[in-house]
Structures are given as C-alpha cells and as structure tokens.
Amino acid sequence: MNNPTSNKRQHNDFFWPSYVDLMTSLFVVMLVLFVYSFKLFKDREGELKQANGELKAKAAELEQITKIRRSLEQLEGKYFRYDPRNERHELLVPVQFKAGRDEIQDAYKPALLQAGRTLRTVLKSIKTDQPVRYLVIVEGMAARYPAGDPRNAREEQTTYQLSYRRALSLLNFWKQNGLDFGQDRNIELIIGGSGFYGTGRYQGRREGDNKRFLIQVIPKIGRMQ
Structure with missing residues (x-):
C-alpha cells in the first residue's frame, strides 16, 4: 500500500530541483540579454559621441568659412567684384589682349600690380581660429x-594654351615686381586656362570682353602640411 507522505516527499524532491534549474536558466538568459543590451547601448553611445564630435567640428569649420567670406568682402572695390552667381571674385581691371596674343599691355600693368597687392594684403590680414590655406585660382x-x-x-585646342599663357603672364608679372605668392605658406596660387569655355562668360555683344582674367579664392580649413 502506497504511503501518501512518501509520495509527497518524492514529488517535492522532483519539483524543487527542477524549479531551481529553471530559475537558474532564466537568470542566465536574462544576464546574457542584459550584457548584450548594455554592449549595444555602449556601442551606440560611442557612435553618437563620434557623430556629435564630427558635427561640432563641421559647425566650427562652417563658422570659420563664414567669417573668412565676410573678410573677403574687403576685396570688393576698385579692383575686384564678387560674383554671387558663380561664388567667385572677378578682376575689375579691364584687361584686353590683342587677338591671339598673351602679352599684357603696359597700360594695364599698374592696376594689375595694385590688384595683386590688394589680394595678398587681404588674405594675409584675415585672422582665424584654425589654420587656413587659401587656394587662389587665376584663370585666363x-x-x-x-x-x-x-x-x-x-x-579650340590652341585657345586652352593661349588662355593659360595669359594667366601665366600675370603670375610672372607679379613675380617680377616682388609679388611672389609662393613665399606665403598659407596661399597656394594655381593658374589655368579655360579657352573658349568656362562658367560666367560674357555673351552676345560682350563676347570680346572674355579676353580677361578670373580670380577665385577658396579657403581650405585644416592642418597645413
């Protein structure tokens, strides 16, 4: 005959170990999920901190560029005009070359020399919180x-060479008169020629006025090599 007390004891002996094993397993699962969730949180937190740092750096850079552009307004006047459509400065000295020639006529040289001095003085006078290099592009x-x-x-092809030589003539003229942008660590001067093409050209009756120079100033913020 079965003993009820003995059966109850056997039932309890089976239940509690199983219950403890179940709770232990659940605890391990919860612990693993917690550790995994915590790792995901820390990884995401690191990504957000990095993104926030990058945004702050870009905001500071944008602030510097805005300040530089305001300072470049000093160029506007007798020798330069800002072209808002193409976001560049245009040389106002009405240089005209003879057809097919790249020599700068004497009548334009005093104004071109003063324009170069003005450009260099303005660029060297701009104060910024971060290192800045100015890319000055002279386009013939x-x-x-x-x-x-x-x-x-x-x-068509030969005019690329012609317009380049016109820009080179201006660079050489400045150098011959003691205006060497290569001596300035924060200024990099590049010359080029766009031939019959390029943005911001005069059209129609003013086509002949395209025998000229364009000067574009691009600030590059960051550590200088």
Missing part, C-alpha cells in the same frame, strides 16, 4: 569668333 580666358566662324572649331 579667350573670346570666341562670331557664331559659325570655322576658327571656333579649328582653334
């Missing part, structure tokens, strides 16, 4: 022949 241009003239196609 050339005027097209009337529409339909076969020389537009025949001389």
Whole structure:
C-alpha cells in the first residue's frame, strides 16, 4: 500500500530541483540579454559621441568659412567684384589682349600690380581660429569668333594654351615686381586656362570682353602640411 507522505516527499524532491534549474536558466538568459543590451547601448553611445564630435567640428569649420567670406568682402572695390552667381571674385581691371596674343599691355600693368597687392594684403590680414590655406585660382580666358566662324572649331585646342599663357603672364608679372605668392605658406596660387569655355562668360555683344582674367579664392580649413 502506497504511503501518501512518501509520495509527497518524492514529488517535492522532483519539483524543487527542477524549479531551481529553471530559475537558474532564466537568470542566465536574462544576464546574457542584459550584457548584450548594455554592449549595444555602449556601442551606440560611442557612435553618437563620434557623430556629435564630427558635427561640432563641421559647425566650427562652417563658422570659420563664414567669417573668412565676410573678410573677403574687403576685396570688393576698385579692383575686384564678387560674383554671387558663380561664388567667385572677378578682376575689375579691364584687361584686353590683342587677338591671339598673351602679352599684357603696359597700360594695364599698374592696376594689375595694385590688384595683386590688394589680394595678398587681404588674405594675409584675415585672422582665424584654425589654420587656413587659401587656394587662389587665376584663370585666363579667350573670346570666341562670331557664331559659325570655322576658327571656333579649328582653334579650340590652341585657345586652352593661349588662355593659360595669359594667366601665366600675370603670375610672372607679379613675380617680377616682388609679388611672389609662393613665399606665403598659407596661399597656394594655381593658374589655368579655360579657352573658349568656362562658367560666367560674357555673351552676345560682350563676347570680346572674355579676353580677361578670373580670380577665385577658396579657403581650405585644416592642418597645413
């Protein structure tokens, strides 16, 4: 005959170890989930801190660029005009080259020299919280022949060389008069030629005025090599 007390004891002996094992397993699962969640949280926190740091750096850089652009307004006046459409400064000295030539005529030289001095003085006077290098691009241009003239196609390639030589003439003229941008650690001067092309060209009756220079100043913020 079965003993009720003995059966109850056997039931309890089976239940409690199983219950303890179940609770232990649940605890381990919860602990693993907690550790995993905590790791995900810390990883995400690190990513957010990094993103926040990058945003702060970009905001500081944008503030510096805005300050520099305001300072570059000092260029505007007798020798330079800011072109808001193309976001660049245009040389106001009405330089005109003879057709197919790259020599700067004597009549324009005093104004071009003063324009170069003004440009260098303004760039050197700008104070910023971060290191800044100014990329100064001097672009020579050339005027097209009337529409339909076969020389537009025949001389297309040679006008790139011509417009480049015009920019080079300006650089050499400045150097010959003691205005060497290469001596300035924070100024990098680049010359180029756009030939019959380029943005911001004069159209129609003013096509002949494209025999000129364009000067673009681009601030580059960051550590200088």
